[in-house]
Amino acid sequence: MMLDGKIAVITGAGPGLGWTLAVLMAREGADVAVAARSADTLEAIAGAVRAEGREALPVPTDVSDPDQVRRLADTVVERFGRVDVLVNAAFPGSHRRNVLDMDDAYLEQWRKAVEIAAYGTLLACRHFAPHMVAAGAGSIVNLTSMSSRAGYAGRSDYAAGKAAVHLLSHCLADELGPSGVRVNCVAPGWIASDVLDDWMRARAEAEHTTFEAIRARDTAAMALRRIATEEDVARAVVFLASDQAAATTGATLDVNGGQLFT
Structure with missing residues (x-):
């Protein structure tokens, strides 16, 4: 098993990718701590x-x-x-929402979104990495996005937050590498989900066409002609987390079906 x-x-462990990743890590031999704001979701993932x-x-x-992040690290290490x-x-x-359409309330929401992505990742690394440094080994994998390299209208909060994590990971890889700690990113593109399907249906309605036509057009722009699944992304994370990637740090593994080459 890759994580025996x-x-x-896992921070930000939600009902989608977080759940899939936690289960896959367990199947690969890991004991798993999950952190997020929803206690009910965490209990379900733990089960x-x-x-x-x-x-x-x-x-x-x-x-x-x-x-709270300091308490999380202390709780995990104590257990x-x-x-x-x-x-x-x-x-x-x-x-x-486009930048010119943002009111004061949304501007504050934008700030909080970037703070959760960038500052939240920084805090987790700050409080967990010392334990890895003391052990002389460890792997940090940060989930970024295709949007960290290519911005799209209405997604400036997402792009800015993920881009910050992307370059933070480079800095940490350089800082922690001498202590044997690796830091890498996995950058998903679109992930097959009900949310993605709903977005495609909304676009189909706006363009007076069908969901099937929109999906066919979108997948035709991908080299593999298919949309990645949560398991596709989770397997990339597990690889970088495992000793099979022992000489890999400061890297970003794209999982987007060939939608964007980097």
Whole structure:
């Protein structure tokens, strides 16, 4: 198993990718701590991890709060004695608004979104990385996005937050590498989901065409002619987290079906 005996932490563990990643890590041999704001979601994910025969630790956490993130790190290390893998995936939903259409309330929402992505990732790394440095080994994998390299109208909060995480990861890779700690990114493109389907249906209605036509047009722009799944993305994370990527740091692994080459 790729993560046999590892202790993994996932921040921003939601009902979609976070759930899939936690279960896959458990199947690959890891005990998993999951952190997010929703206690109910965390308990459900923890139950799925335990169903795979591994230990789970749900810790409700606001990753933009320094005290809560410090408590998260202390709780994980107290329970498991160490941390081998940290995956940062926290980011709030975006409502797709152009900059010139933002009122004061949305500008504050924009600030908070970027803070959760960039500052939240920084805080998690700040409080977990010292335990990895002390052990002389560890892997941090940050979830960025295709949008961290190519911005789109209405998604400036998402693009700015993910781009910040992208370059933060480069800085951390340089800082932590001498201590044996690796820092990498996985950058998904579109991920197959009900949310993506709803967006395609909305576009189809706006363009007076069909969902099938929009989906066919979108996938035709991808080299693999298919949209990545949550499991596709989770497997990329597991690879970078594992010892199979022992000589890889400061890298970004794109999982977008060939929608964007970098």
